[in-house]
């Protein structure tokens with residue numbers, strides 16, 4: 001059985017100017033009849049929202065990247081390198097390239113997993129497991145290896161332009177949308193019941209998000225008013241910036 005081709009964001013890396021981009025990883029499950037596992041087939045149906053893309057299905061490995069994806073090799077990434085002259089340290093570039101190769105060639109296939117034992121029941125999808133990483137404080141997250149900013153002047157050699165893998169055709173389109181709209185918002189949410197309704201809750205900012213049927217994080221609903229146990233209408237400050 002072949003490995004699922006679902007593609008997701010993985011490791012956070014940065015350009016030399018500090019802006020982030022992400023490596024990709026391949027779903028480690030087994031594909032069903034098609035090229036995706038059961039979970040990815042479900043995830044594929046969820047509309048891609050660039051703001052929540054760190055938890056979202058990003059197409060299949062080897063295929064074109066979504067236009068607003070912040071993965072290495074995406075149209076957005078290439079624009080940053082080619083048009084805005086963003087630079088990447090060599091070691092950082094190597095990490096991203098390796099991740100892309102690993103994803104395409106599928107070296108992440110697990111060996112002995114529970115799922116390999118033929119069972120009558122399909123692999124259970126954890127009920128409460130949210131698509132977002134629960135309770136991972138972005139601030140506490142250890143910084144991934146990044147290019148020290150000061151080195152920029154000491155090493156004037158610009159990194160070679162990232163050559164996209166031949167299996168990943170990339171179309172660079174003209175920018176008709178502002179790239180600034182691509183800020184990815186990292187939030188930590190937990191399930192919460194407010195006034196009898198289950199929602200995703202960002203306790204740090206008291207923000208409430210819709211709990212979609214597929215358990216993913218939906219749209220922003222407002223702030224949690226703990227005194228009234230209700231969702232107060234409140235403009236999303238993250239959007240306004």
Ligand SMILES: [Zn+2]
Nearest residue numbers: 004027037040
């Ligand atoms: Zn999958």
